[in-house]
Amino acid sequence: MGTATHRDEAEAHLRAAGLKVTVQRLAVLDAVAGAGHLDADAVHARVVRELPGTSLQSVYNVLGALTEAGLLRRIEPAGSAGLYERRIGDNHHHVVCTRCHAVADVDCVVGEPPCLVPSDTGGFAIHTAEVTFWGLCADCQREVTG
Amino acid sequence: MGTATHRDEAEAHLRAAGLKVTVQRLAVLDAVAGAGHLDADAVHARVVRELPGTSLQSVYNVLGALTEAGLLRRIEPAGSAGLYERRIGDNHHHVVCTRCHAVADVDCVVGEPPCLVPSDTGGFAIHTAEVTFWGLCADCQREVTG
DNA sequence: CAGTTGTTTTGAATGACTCAAAACAACTCG
DNA sequence: CGAGTTGTTTTGAGTCATTCAAAACAACTG
Numbered sequence: 001m002g003t004a005t006h007r008d009e010a011e012a013h014l015r016a017a018g019l020k021v022t023v024q025r026l027a028v029l030d031a032v033a034g035a036g037h038l039d040a041d042a043v044h045a046r047v048v049r050e051l052p053g054t055s056l057q058s059v060y061n062v063l064g065a066l067t068e069a070g071l072l073r074r075i076e077p078a079g080s081a082g083l084y085e086r087r088i089g090d091n092h093h094h095v096v097c098t099r100c101h102a103v104a105d106v107d108c109v110v111g112e113p114p115c116l117v118p119s120d121t122g123g124f125a126i127h128t129a130e131v132t133f134w135g136l137c138a139d140c141q142r143e144v145t146g
Numbered sequence: 147m148g149t150a151t152h153r154d155e156a157e158a159h160l161r162a163a164g165l166k167v168t169v170q171r172l173a174v175l176d177a178v179a180g181a182g183h184l185d186a187d188a189v190h191a192r193v194v195r196e197l198p199g200t201s202l203q204s205v206y207n208v209l210g211a212l213t214e215a216g217l218l219r220r221i222e223p224a225g226s227a228g229l230y231e232r233r234i235g236d237n238h239h240h241v242v243c244t245r246c247h248a249v250a251d252v253d254c255v256v257g258e259p260p261c262l263v264p265s266d267t268g269g270f271a272i273h274t275a276e277v278t279f280w281g282l283c284a285d286c287q288r289e290v291t292g
Numbered sequence: 293c294a295g296t297t298g299t300t301t302t303g304a305a306t307g308a309c310t311c312a313a314a315a316c317a318a319c320t321c322g
Numbered sequence: 323c324g325a326g327t328t329g330t331t332t333t334g335a336g337t338c339a340t341t342c343a344a345a346a347c348a349a350c351t352g
Contacts, residue, residue, distance in 0.1 A: 058330080133270070138269035207301095210341095
């Protein structure tokens with residue numbers, strides 16, 4: 001079923017990246033796929049549910065390896081621990097709640113890429129533009145105004 | 147002279163923010179004004195030069211207070227410690243070198259503000275857009291290609 | 293100049309993450 | 323399919339940036 005297919009795809013991705021296929025890696029991939037924007041601790045909590053005994057250190061190792069291999073993307077909004085998401089190749093952006101630190105994806109910015117060309121690069125050879133929006137998530141808006 | 151005027155302005159700013167004027171705060175303000183994008187340790191190093199005995203903890207306290215008061219701006223690019231700059235009210239952006247972590251200001255983005263309106267905010271009430279560009283600084287370009 | 297309040301210092305603690313060595317599991321090849 | 327090699331996970335300890343708390347102290351108030 002869906003799950004089995006996911007696993008197979010995950011395996012293929014790991015092999016393609018030259019990484020050995022281990023239960024820990026599959027579990028981490030699963031955990032991150034099942035919920036966006038998790039920190040190492042949250043991933044660990046989920047992994048342990050189906051793979052008790054997995055160490056937090058291993059989760060760090062796996063997250064590091066998968067990120068380096070391009071199977072995961074790591075973001076690090078100011079004030080939050082590193083957060084991992086299953087990256088879809090698109091370079092989407094993020095909104096972070098200034099009150100509760102919830103994170104959501106923002107599909108893209110209106111003006112399209114040209115927007116993200118800085119006017120004066122100060123001699124830097126730029127290869128990526130990262131946009132982070134800050135605001136209040138729906139829940140926090142309610143709690144603040146309510 | 148210039149320095150004296152700076153001090154006077156700094157004092158005025160502190161008072162306006164309802165903060166007591168202390169030598170440590172003036173020194174920190176000076177240190178950050180004299181060089182952009184310093185982390186707490188770097189600020190401390192500079193402050194200690196003219197005010198020996200100042201503790202790192204005090205520098206943290208001062209940086210926190212000044213940031214909260216809006217006299218400094220704090221940024222935290224992924225992989226770097228918190229960096230402080232004298233904020234000029236404009237919401238400018240930053241370029242970070244992926245090799246040596248050098249940071250430079252980027253005055254603004256070409257397409258102007260409309261650019262930074264996300265297409266779908268996912269229910270968030272957004273109040274700030276922060277753009278971080280990643281690339282190689284001039285020095286690192288030289289070292290890599292040279 | 294004395295009192296009050298906010299600030300700095302000292303000392304310790306936390307959280308997120310990294311390092312290193314030993315135990316172990318995946319893939320390879322005969 | 324079984325041994326070897328190499329990469330992975332575990333265990334245990336360490337680091338760095340930052341924060342917490344209480345005591346010593348300095349700025350503003352009157």
